[in-house]
Amino acid sequence: xxxxxxxxxxxxxxxxxxxxxxxxxxxxxxxxxxxxxxxxxxxxxxxxxxxxxxxxxxxxxxxxxxxxxxxxxxxxxxxxxxxxxxxxxxxxxxxxxxxxxxxxxxxxxxxxxxxxxxxxxxxxxxxxxxxxxxxxxxxxxxxxxxxxxxxxxxxxxxxxxxxxxxxxxxxxxxxxxxxxxxxxxxxxxxxxxxxxxxxxxxxxxxxxxxxxxxxxxxxxxxxxxxxxxxxxxxxxxxxxxxxxxxxxxxxxxxxxxxxxxxxxxxxxxxxxxxxxxxxxxxxxxxxxxxxxxxxxxxxxxxxxxxxxxxxx
Amino acid sequence: xxxxxxxxxxxxxxxxxxxxxxxxxxxxxxxxxxxxxxxxxxxxxxxxxxxxxxxxxxxxxxxxxxxxxxxxxxxxxxxxxxxxxxxxxxxxxxxxxxxxxxxxxxxxxxxxxxxxxxxxxxxxxxxxxxxxxxxxxxxxxxxxxxxxxxxxxxxxxxxxxxxxxxxxxxxxxxxxxxxxxxxxxxxxxxxxxxxxxxxxxxxxxxxxxxxxxxxxxxxxxxxxxxxxxxxxxxxxxxxxxxxxxxxxxxxxxxxxxxxxxxxxxxxxxxxxxxxxxxxxxxxxxxxxxxxxxxxxxxxxxxxxxxxxxxxxxxxxxxxxxxxxxxxxxxxxxxxxxxxxxxxxxxxxxxxxxxxxxxxxxxxxxxxxxxxxxxxxxxxxxxxxxxxxxxxxxxxxxxxxxxxxxxxxxxxxxxxxxxxxxxxxxxxxxxxxxxxxxxxxxxxxxxxxxxxxxxxxxxxxxxxxxxxxxxxxxxxxxxxxxxxxxxxxxxxxxxxxxxxxxxxxxxxxxxxxxxxxxxxxxxxxxxxxxxxxxxxxxxxxxxxxxxxxxxxxxxxxxxxxxxxxxxxxxxxxxxx
Numbered sequence: 001x002x003x004x005x006x007x008x009x010x011x012x013x014x015x016x017x018x019x020x021x022x023x024x025x026x027x028x029x030x031x032x033x034x035x036x037x038x039x040x041x042x043x044x045x046x047x048x049x050x051x052x053x054x055x056x057x058x059x060x061x062x063x064x065x066x067x068x069x070x071x072x073x074x075x076x077x078x079x080x081x082x083x084x085x086x087x088x089x090x091x092x093x094x095x096x097x098x099x100x101x102x103x104x105x106x107x108x109x110x111x112x113x114x115x116x117x118x119x120x121x122x123x124x125x126x127x128x129x130x131x132x133x134x135x136x137x138x139x140x141x142x143x144x145x146x147x148x149x150x151x152x153x154x155x156x157x158x159x160x161x162x163x164x165x166x167x168x169x170x171x172x173x174x175x176x177x178x179x180x181x182x183x184x185x186x187x188x189x190x191x192x193x194x195x196x197x198x199x200x201x202x203x204x205x206x207x208x209x210x211x212x213x214x215x216x217x218x219x220x221x222x223x224x225x226x227x228x229x230x231x232x233x234x235x236x237x238x239x240x241x242x243x244x245x246x247x248x249x250x251x252x253x254x255x256x257x258x259x260x261x262x263x264x265x266x267x268x269x270x271x272x273x274x275x276x277x278x279x280x281x282x283x284x285x286x287x288x289x290x291x292x293x294x295x296x297x298x299x300x301x302x303x304x305x306x307x308x309x310x311x312x
Numbered sequence: 313x314x315x316x317x318x319x320x321x322x323x324x325x326x327x328x329x330x331x332x333x334x335x336x337x338x339x340x341x342x343x344x345x346x347x348x349x350x351x352x353x354x355x356x357x358x359x360x361x362x363x364x365x366x367x368x369x370x371x372x373x374x375x376x377x378x379x380x381x382x383x384x385x386x387x388x389x390x391x392x393x394x395x396x397x398x399x400x401x402x403x404x405x406x407x408x409x410x411x412x413x414x415x416x417x418x419x420x421x422x423x424x425x426x427x428x429x430x431x432x433x434x435x436x437x438x439x440x441x442x443x444x445x446x447x448x449x450x451x452x453x454x455x456x457x458x459x460x461x462x463x464x465x466x467x468x469x470x471x472x473x474x475x476x477x478x479x480x481x482x483x484x485x486x487x488x489x490x491x492x493x494x495x496x497x498x499x500x501x502x503x504x505x506x507x508x509x510x511x512x513x514x515x516x517x518x519x520x521x522x523x524x525x526x527x528x529x530x531x532x533x534x535x536x537x538x539x540x541x542x543x544x545x546x547x548x549x550x551x552x553x554x555x556x557x558x559x560x561x562x563x564x565x566x567x568x569x570x571x572x573x574x575x576x577x578x579x580x581x582x583x584x585x586x587x588x589x590x591x592x593x594x595x596x597x598x599x600x601x602x603x604x605x606x607x608x609x610x611x612x613x614x615x616x617x618x619x620x621x622x623x624x625x626x627x628x629x630x631x632x633x634x635x636x637x638x639x640x641x642x643x644x645x646x647x648x649x650x651x652x653x654x655x656x657x658x659x660x661x662x663x664x665x666x667x668x669x670x671x672x673x674x675x676x677x678x679x680x681x682x683x684x685x686x687x688x689x690x691x692x693x694x695x696x697x698x699x700x701x702x703x704x705x706x707x708x709x710x711x712x713x714x715x716x717x718x719x720x721x722x723x724x725x726x727x728x729x730x731x732x733x734x735x736x737x738x739x740x741x742x743x744x745x746x747x748x749x750x751x752x753x754x755x756x757x758x759x760x761x762x763x764x765x766x767x768x769x770x771x772x773x774x775x776x777x778x779x780x781x782x783x784x785x786x787x788x789x790x791x792x793x794x795x796x797x798x799x800x801x802x803x804x805x806x807x808x809x810x811x812x813x814x815x816x817x818x819x820x821x822x823x824x825x826x827x828x829x830x831x832x833x834x835x836x837x838x839x840x841x842x843x844x845x846x847x848x849x850x851x852x853x854x855x856x857x858x859x860x861x862x863x864x865x866x867x868x869x870x871x872x873x874x875x876x877x878x879x880x881x882x883x884x885x886x887x
Contacts, residue, residue: 033769034768034769034771043805045805047476051472054470054472055471083385084388085471095563098564153598164599166590168564252590253592255589255599257562257564258563261591268767
């Protein structure tokens with residue numbers, strides 16, 4: 001019962017936040033000068049008037065706002081005002097699929113490499129491997145992703161010719177952008193894993209397990225890893241949302257038609273419906289990621305209690 | 313413990329700096345040593361000097377797939393809705409209008425129209441259509457043109473064509489758009505029979521045959537009627553040009569494939585054109601050097617401007633520079649003090665060093681501009697700019713100082729107040745603005761505040777005369793000085809200076825109805841003298857150039873006067 005109420009509550013707040021997000025974006029977007037039909041070569045007034053009429057831009061702002069709310073309530077994101085007659089949902093679908101594919105691979109790579117690096121560092125604490133892993137981690141966090149991307153592109157695509165410079169066609173196209181995209185998460189996960197594993201390794205129950213005569217492998221897999229990886233799980237939620245929404249810079253450098261690039265372009269040309277559509281899409285995605293993380297907490301961490309009235 | 317931490321930090325720092333420096337240094341090394349990794353290096357030495365080789369020696373490559381980059385995705389493939397050069401590049405491969413431009417001669421050649429007759433008064437054109445077919449096999453008929461043009465001029469088309477005014481040359485076209493004429497039969501286009509099209513103009517237009525090769529004039533297949541979304545999917549696009557759209561992944565790539573039903577399919581050697589959609593000059597250059605692109609740079613893509621001098625030295629046989637009919641200038645808001653004073657405006661225009669700016673800042677080999685109509689635009693006999701020299705003013709700091717003093721005295725000022733120079737966000741515009749502001753400071757001692765504005769904000773401000781001095785650029789719509797000079801008529805849609813001069817308006821209006829080429833040219837020269845020489849409503853800076861890289865095995869790609877590219881007749885040699 002507590003769970004159902006908890007979820008209903010969360011969902012309600014998600015809807016409220018989404019409404020605030022949509023309204024704020026709508027009015028802010030309209031407040032910036034320019035509109036989708038602003039161009040250096042001015043469109044004659046009679047044609048501009050007709051375009052405004054067709055897209056409802058001649059109506060008062062509150063009218064446009066309520067009409068938009070009505071449309072999205074019916075699940076209609078409308079058509080792009082710049083990419084003529086193309087459905088916003090189609091644009092989001094096509095560009096998000098590229099970001100998602102790239103992001104998913106990057107997440108898997110970050111988690112595996114990050115956890116392994118962190119574990120090695122913790123197991124060989126204060127040895128060479130530890131220092132090397134931590135130098136890498138500091139580098140990964142300190143060097144901005146566009147520098148990583150440019151350097152990778154120059155060295156591995158151009159100098160060595162191992163990978164294509166740009167494009168998103170075959171498996172080879174994944175290597176460099178994934179490496180650039182996961183550098184930072186790998187560094188972060190490695191540090192998280194290392195510190196929490198160190199804590200666990202020094203815990204009394206590990207000593208107990210050792211005393212019991214369990215093998216290293218058993219201790220590692222049953223006790224150390226399981227407890228040591230908890231903080232990583234909580235980090236995966238926001239990281240996933242971050243990575244799959246597309247990195248504009250990485251997409252730009254490697255010529256990948258992702259949703260991040262699409263979003264920035266839409267703002268530049270004031271493509272109102274696309275700006276709103278992607279904003280809503282991002283909003284829902286982030287809220288869902290948060291929601292799932294919250295629910296996951298309840299299951300993973302026994303210290304979180306739902307307000308079921310048990311204490312009373 | 314403390315010691316090892318600081319040691320770690322040191323190592324990390326050294327590595328970071330090392331990586332960054334390596335990135336920069338690598339570029340230079342490469343610039344000097346030539347591109348070892350590039351597969352074209354061998355070809356470059358083999359083919360050196362055979363640029364002018366005869367066709368007899370050429371062997372075609374087995375794979376005729378051209379790879380090229382577009383720095384922006386065309387927003388639409390509907391000829392009626394298109395408005396930009398990227399759409400133009402792709403549409404030109406997919407459609408053919410009544411005429412085709414021959415980029416070498418600058419003349420319109422028969423396209424879908426096999427031949428034509430022009431009435432003595434220059435108003436009525438009668439076109440005979442050849443036996444061409446659409447990509448689905450349907451014949452291309454006169455009525456396809458009538459329907460296409462009606463779509464453009466119909467305010468109820470969904471959405472209405474932003475370039476509808478490109479068809480206002482036709483009789484009653486504007487009247488039909490504004491609903492003063494209700495019956496489309498009264499508009500100057502008529503299908504006499506399946507293969508004969510009669511076009512009646514509002515006024516004699518010497519460049520009309522060239523206009524017919526422009527995308528707004530392309531025919532569309534009858535299946536588009538009632539299907540507003542026809543141009544959003546490759547499956548519903550039936551075209552009549554050399555290629556058809558066969559792949560389209562939003563934001564990622566486009567592909568067109570040779571259309572075997574095209575009437576002149578025998579002259580088309582390319583089997584496919586792959587377009588990538590990358591808007592980063594650095595990436596495009598690297599892709600080109602890596603052999604992933606056959607051509608890079610303007611007009612389809614972009615090369616980083618600070619790399620141009622390096623590329624020019626590194627790849628002399630692949631680097632091309634071509635002047636195009638576009639002009640870069642700073643315009644003045646002439647409605648507000650102190651720039652309501654022509655002497656002050658002239659002083660600013662005369663006190664910068666254009667060649668120094670080009671050599672040190674823009675780096676693209678642009679031409680210093682002292683007029684508004686760029687070279688490459690046709691005049692009465694040959695190029696307009698060849699007949700009418702742009703000697704409307706000279707760079708002369710002493711004379712500029714004197715003019716400024718006079719102007720200030722007329723305005724009752726003792727010093728030019730600090731003014732704003734605005735430009736839209738772009739590294740190049742910023743560099744130019746800073747350099748020019750510095751020249752003004754040095755030469756005239758005036759203080760300038762440069763203001764960077766996001767593009768749409770900038771355009772909005774400029775169109776509402778909410779500026780003092782602003783950056784601008786103009787590209788030819790058609791090959792005639794009119795496309796530049798009719799901008800500055802009183803209240804003109806693109807007149808962002810606030811200039812209002814009845815004498816100027818009269819010259820332009822007279823030129824619009826005149827069919828005497830020599831007289832027109834005289835009127836244009838007078839008008840230009842008035843706007844630049846006398847009133848300096850804008851300060852010309854340079855005429856644009858297109859800088860590009862083409863692999864030596866790629867031939868047959870042509871650029872027209874405005875820098876628009878025609879890929880259809882390209883071909884790849886064995887390499």
